[in-house]
Amino acid sequence: MKRIGIVDMGSGTARLVVYDFVAGQWFKLTDEIRESVRLGEGFAATGKLSDAAAARALDAIKLYSDYAKATKLGKLTVIATSAVREAANSKDFLRKLGGFDLEFQVLSGEDEARYGVLAVANSFQVSSAWVMDLGGGSAQISRLENRLFMGGQAFPLGYVRLTEQFLEGQKTSDAEVRRLEKFVQGQLERTITSMRRDTAPLIAMGGTIRNLARAVQKLENYPLDVLHGFELKQQQLEDLTERLLALPVSERGSIAGLHPDRADAILAGALVYRTVLRETATKSLLISGQGVREGAFYKEFLPRVPHLLPEVRIFSVQNLFNHYAQEAKHTAHVRKLSKQLFMALEPIHGYGAVDALLLDAAAYLHDIGMAVSYHDHHKHGAYLVLNTQMPGLSHREQILLALLVQYHRKGEPKLGAYKRILESDDETRLLRLAACLRLAEFLERSRSGRVENLEIKISKDTVTVQLLASETPRVELWEAAKQSDLFRKAFGRTLMLESHELQRGGTQEKRRTNAGGKTKRKKH
């Protein structure tokens, strides 16, 4: 296992992140120190780092170095972006860093864009996208194609810079807004033309858009407390921008969800995004919770060019599983049995590859809640899935996955508060996938893998599941039979369970579950 510390020295905030990881296998964020440094403050007027800003940045660097030393973290990688890149006096600043054990990288605008794109390519299940990153000093817009960076550029449109340039007063006038918008339009003219011509989902990163999205989530009482993958609609951004414009700067922080030390400069960022969405006629954008520092991390985590995870969604599920050590054999067996059920029942449900993947992910993660406690581990598991980024999954998929985990052993599968962000047939989908998962779980009730395989036959009124095992799996027959009501509700057929003893051959115990959930047994 390795540990790495990366400092993202932005023009607005500085942040140290610490990861534990095994290259290519798994990673976990283990610490984070954020400082509101505003390195870009005053830059718009002078083109220089101000003495005060440089001193604050130096303080933060001292702090991070001290932390790294005390925690034996080794050499820190520090990534500096727009402010340091562009300041006329950045050499003076860099000289002061000589005494620290740092790898200090001043990223070019294109490299900054590349790092952002790398984060998107490793945290979204997309092959093409427009990627936009708006920080304190600059905004990058890039094109992702076949999961690769196909070009991108930094523009002088950071929120600190634009605020100083256009929005200095307590109240913002229409004239100020128009001037700012005109400047943005001028800067982005060619890029907007490309975006209109060559459409693809827009994925946005950086503290500004995350914070705007958080405010929208709060306002609408959004049922999932995760930003990564959130779809922010144009209308929502328009409305929030209007609210910001109506308030004096000092009161903008009162909007629920806005970070106090961002509130006074967030309007500039909102106006840039509003302009981009309006000009490109884009109806929504997706929030990325990962950005430049995650891009830098992926270069370490996946050392081989082009630094890409083979499959984002699958890695995401595996990575979460690896955070909570569970019984690997039982998990693998439930995956196997649920897959057999899903495939055999395909003529009834008609679901495809994405649903299969969802069920498999749920089988993979169904027991992670045991890391909390046995009691209610189905609920704890859902909590764990709902309270983390699940890169590669849409919010709808993340919620369905959580609900499958929640209903893997008891309860009547329901969408509940999540219904409003799911699709109309997801109630049925949840029911059917949960029925497969739960049957698989109880066919492996003794966690011993003794039901080696299933043979499944479908008729008009019944589904017969034959359990192939080397001894009569009594617990499994008994417990699985209790799921007959759920099974009937999901598939409209009576579940019949039979056990077939392998090797000794011939000895069979059949258990028929009828509509009332009672059981009959026959011995042969």
Added chain:
Amino acid sequence: MKRIGIVDMGSGTARLVVYDFVAGQWFKLTDEIRESVRLGEGFAATGKLSDAAAARALDAIKLYSDYAKATKLGKLTVIATSAVREAANSKDFLRKLGGFDLEFQVLSGEDEARYGVLAVANSFQVSSAWVMDLGGGSAQISRLENRLFMGGQAFPLGYVRLTEQFLEGQKTSDAEVRRLEKFVQGQLERTITSMRRDTAPLIAMGGTIRNLARAVQKLENYPLDVLHGFELKQQQLEDLTERLLALPVSERGSIAGLHPDRADAILAGALVYRTVLRETATKSLLISGQGVREGAFYKEFLPRVPHLLPEVRIFSVQNLFNHYAQEAKHTAHVRKLSKQLFMALEPIHGYGAVDALLLDAAAYLHDIGMAVSYHDHHKHGAYLVLNTQMPGLSHREQILLALLVQYHRKGEPKLGAYKRILESDDETRLLRLAACLRLAEFLERSRSGRVENLEIKISKDTVTVQLLASETPRVELWEAAKQSDLFRKAFGRTLMLESHELQRGGTQEKRRTNAGGKTKRKKH
């Protein structure tokens, strides 16, 4: 590490519980299989186990044995109570168990009472209590004194038995209720006299009272989803009993929180408890989530007579900590520093031993949420504390503990939805204890233990905390200084932080935090 399987073969339900444990150190429930066996069904009329009931019990035993074999659990301990103890034909039943690898114990009424009392003595911070356990066949009432069993007795007042004896119809008449109550009064006459004379808290266990309490929690939207330690008030039980009486049996299951397979026999139990509370003029009882099977478990877990944990509350915190492996050194250091702060600030806050213990528990558990994820680990930690039994803690203490964990690093400490079950000065208590904990956490920000000790001086307007360390603890000074606003709010004084270098001696860095939270530094 050992594993043990215990089967509680009650007259109503049978349940297998599986524990992982290291004797005397820690334990964890890892599996549970519950079956609604109703072994006592028909007993009231015939004094015998019916063939159907015996067959169901035998099925459950086969099932558990099969599970034990498949999971290599070894010999199961089966505890049988009232039905098997009293049935005229129990020898026939026991003979059928000959082929299984079981340790089958038929408990006497007194032993059953003893096991229940042992569970209470190891899961409540009490030295004296009345303990009541109501199952399907019998009810036990016992006396706990100096944490020891001082006598107890089983009465033929189980819910299955009383239902068959008194409440057979769909609707329950006043006359039926009166007859049942008269029978209960007759049976308990001497016990009730003792309970009136020799008062002590009443602690109740068993599925019936747990389920009644769950229904009350649902009805009142109780903010904590834990039964152990819940205080059920007489009036709440009276109201719920009236609701049950007003409904036909078939509709009682519609009351939110009642378990469907208990709903038809729960009234009898409710009437027994109602009678006891009325007759003894007891205003409330405490729910125990632990009972006979936990009593049996404690005999294995604490092999030395009298099978008692040295200190319930402390064990409870340690046991939870042990479920989530965290950095032991950092935890120990935060405990040490928070204790120093608490003790030094005693002249201001005036809190005593119980509050000290609460703060220490919070320091112990503050990072357990890291087992979920680094992001929001303060919230996850609170979730973990709120979603488990915390034996020895009242619900108020459990909630304060969770809130301290939640606010150990950020946010403004608030009681929120829990206010209604806390005390009027708990808002201030939370603020002050959270201020101590958070300061300790940030004085150990680098998790390296380098701030070895604190020297704390209180004056009229300031509290000066001197950090004794072998090198200037820059991160700690910086991060702790950010807590000055919280500190002022909690203690009405300005926090001043100074570092004093040990060994090299003399070199000092002082950081004064003033009201605005800005910092000044002096170098000497």
